[in-house]
Amino acid sequence: MVSNLNSKPEEASEEESGPSDSELVLKSQQGDVRAFDELVERYHGKIYGLTYNMTSNREDAEDLTQEVFMKAFEALPRFQGKSSFYTWIYRIAVNKTINYRKKRNRKRALSLDQFDQDIKTDDVYHELTTKGSPLRNISLSELQEKLNEALQHLSEKHRTVVVMHDMQGIPHDDIAKVVGASVGTVRSRLFYARRQMQTELTEFMK
Amino acid sequence: MTDRNNTLETTDENPADVLLQQLLHLKGYEVPDVARMIKHKQNIMRQVREANGQSRWSLGGLLEVNIPWFFAEPRYGIAALFIAFAALQFWGVSSQKQAHSTTGIYTSESKTAVLDQNITFSAPSISYPKLPDNLELCPDQEGDRGVKFVGRIELKK
Numbered sequence: 479m480v481s482n483l484n485s486k487p488e489e490a491s492e493e494e495s496g497p498s499d500s501e502l503v504l505k506s507q508q509g510d511v512r513a514f515d516e517l518v519e520r521y522h523g524k525i526y527g528l529t530y531n532m533t534s535n536r537e538d539a540e541d542l543t544q545e546v547f548m549k550a551f552e553a554l555p556r557f558q559g560k561s562s563f564y565t566w567i568y569r570i571a572v573n574k575t576i577n578y579r580k581k582r583n584r585k586r587a588l589s590l591d592q593f594d595q596d597i598k599t600d601d602v603y604h605e606l607t608t609k610g611s612p613l614r615n616i617s618l619s620e621l622q623e624k625l626n627e628a629l630q631h632l633s634e635k636h637r638t639v640v641v642m643h644d645m646q647g648i649p650h651d652d653i654a655k656v657v658g659a660s661v662g663t664v665r666s667r668l669f670y671a672r673r674q675m676q677t678e679l680t681e682f683m684k
Numbered sequence: 685m686t687d688r689n690n691t692l693e694t695t696d697e698n699p700a701d702v703l704l705q706q707l708l709h710l711k712g713y714e715v716p717d718v719a720r721m722i723k724h725k726q727n728i729m730r731q732v733r734e735a736n737g738q739s740r741w742s743l744g745g746l747l748e749v750n751i752p753w754f755f756a757e758p759r760y761g762i763a764a765l766f767i768a769f770a771a772l773q774f775w776g777v778s779s780q781k782q783a784h785s786t787t788g789i790y791t792s793e794s795k796t797a798v799l800d801q802n803i804t805f806s807a808p809s810i811s812y813p814k815l816p817d818n819l820e821l822c823p824d825q826e827g828d829r830g831v832k833f834v835g836r837i838e839l840k841k
Binding site for chain 2: 622
């Protein structure tokens, strides 16, 4: 089973029972900390997934996730509900991550999460490791490292759209709202980012 | 939803595109440690409470936040319960000792009962009636009952 870290927030919200995001936001604004706990519970995995894939470093991702939720809690009284909570918190997460990396201004070593054992039952994995595949002789850890390196070679704005669209399944128009760009720009960035990654990975797969 | 749902769907038939989509799909299997994530969430909730000025936690709140972690890491939960049990035992023994040592009368090393001089007594609150001065309660001589009746007998004519 693929982790929910890379699932689209809307899907998760629809599946979950209980109060809606807007109800929880309202309660949190009225001082109900437990309502905010529920929002943390609901979005923790997704925000961690975003920051982790943006940084390829789990310690940085943990720090950033914590900062994102603290920032969201502080700014919640000013949240007017013009956008959905998930768009709003994703915007905080993307901005925080980009600023965090700018501040550090140096390349961080990769610190990666382990692959889930369920990967071995995945059809795509089987396809990639069969005889005719270019990846048949590559170990899983090597593949993981190269993939993350290729991702880290992208610029911040290109990496953001790849992570949000190709890994988390967020639609173009929602990404456009989060990054504050037009849908066309998002599509263009996605196209460019994919080309760049293909170039890097093709060298590796030869 | 205006866009595609599945990250593996692609309109482009280019094999390189398909391969990239497949690789990115596999990246979805990178998962963090569950116990670590639970602890991380608890840290965030704790920080939120501190920021909210609720630094004093109720027992209920503590249990609510920490119970999931106990289930995620049973060995730590069991260890914590054992420590709590040992602490309660120790607390019980020490409080019993304290209860014995604060009594007013205790047995000294010489095995004789002594009175703790530091004890303060409160004055009795009962007030007795004052006896008349001509009433002698303690006898001076033997055979004397110690009670003198003072009065005058008048004979009727």
